[in-house]
Amino acid sequence: MAELTPLAISVLALLHERPMHAYEMYQVLLHRHNHRIVKTRPGSLYHTVERLAGQEFVRATGTERAGNRPERTTYELTEAGAAALRLRVETGLETYTNEYPLFPVVLAEAHNLERADALLRFRRRIEELDRLITEYDATDADLRSREVPEAYWLTVGYLRSQLIAERDWLTTTIERIESKDLPWHPRKK
Template sequence: MPARTLDNPLVLPVLGLLLESPMHPYQVEVTLRERSEEGQWPLNRGSLNNVVAALASAGWIEEHERAQREGRPARTVYALTEAGHAELVSRLDLQIRSAAREFSPFFAAISYLGALGREGAVDALTERAERLTARIESDQARHTRALDDGVPALFVVEADYALHAARGELAWIASTISDIHSGRLTWPAPQTKDVRA
């Protein structure tokens, strides 16, 4: 198993889920999908199985039991080892302390917002704001439901962070649209190419 598999973004959530309780890979997959409606994790069964194999090879997880229900294949349930717990804590500490820039596809796209022209930019940003508003409402309802069901706020702190980040993005979009309408955000005059040979 290549060592770079341990750099896969799935390593952290898999270790985190196994901190909660021992699970077999299918349970991990289902739980990650349930907790990530927008597909924030690059999740497919092949990459997840590779990550689980790499974690086991590294000694960060170990076989806890083999579970089998009637008529189903046996599934290996994995548990976090002490070394895995230490690795999880180390990675969490490093990532939370780091203020490294995180580049998203949206960040890359807005770098070239001017190519859309004023109207195109306003249309695209307005549609994104509408979709973002709908997502915020849905995420807020799920977050509220979890808290109302007695889930400790610490266990859904990432949902709270995501809501704050989305609201910040929504505010930026509204401000940018306002700046386009007011003329504070200007577009350069179109350049004509000299087609003389």
Template sequence: MAIKRKVNNLLALAVLSVIVERPMHRYEIASKLKERGKDRDMDIKWGSLYTVVQNMAKAGFLEEVGSEREGARPERVIYRITDVGRAEMREWTTELIADPELEATRFTAGLSILGVLPPELVIELLARRIATLEQTIGEIERELAALAGALPRLFTVETEYSLAMLNAEVAWARSFRAELVDGDFPDLEFWRRMHAENIDPADVFAIVERGEKPE
């Protein structure tokens, strides 16, 4: 069973993952997170870092151990991870690895209302997406190749996973686009007619709800 947390934000987990090394202030935490690309692995909203760190201290995951000041800059509070924070990091990571969770994406949202666009435009948009994905895949492959032997694989497995997911997405997008280009996609002609004749979406939904086959 998932633990009900006072702080349930992946930014909090990212903070724990770097502050476990040594006590840090918020600016150093942010610097470490950016340096290690955690903003690519997790949905990090930098503007909420201050609040998240405060909430983690209230929850007992972090504790203040001092402060420092540089020149005229505001005083910076230094935090360290607590035993409770260490246990939380382990338990939370265990949950993330063991328990699959269906995560909605922007692409899924777009696909769910794909019919609002004509199929010819979708073919063009998919080509653009595939090209962008291929470029991203190439960049990640070069990054992994550069790190091979220089960094233990333990610290790159999340990048390997991201690469595998991107390859799966581009393979699906190519296959789907090919169906549209070749005319093999079911109900393609009705989809075209929806836009050619400007059929009201309400009428389309009525047809589907009645269980009728679009013609």
């Protein structure tokens, strides 16, 4: 069995809630801000649904048309799809996977920048991190006010904590560069 992609996990989880058509899945993912944790594009979503149908993890239950809109096929989760979702969540929770994000790569090469330029870029990143943390704070407050059970949005706290850790690490790194505790020697051309 092929490993489920993050988008496939999200699709199966949505269909675990109820049958939906692909466009509805896309709208729900955006509404729930899941596009912050999984790359969500309509074309990719439709392709993922088709692939899951080919694997017999989902099945079409009917097609409908509303007005001038295109036909929409509604899908439901199969028993095999529910089992695949459960297994992927179980293994994903217990097994660390290095996902190779871009930031560590460019951070490893930051020494190629002049000291002042690197500090400027680090400060701009901190500003962006602060903006994102504020967004997560607002999302947290909204979900709490609507009394959505926290088990459904654990990701918000996790991602917020990651952003804070990165911001704090960058703040300390800037202080170390400025105090010369961390000497900065850009590569010579």
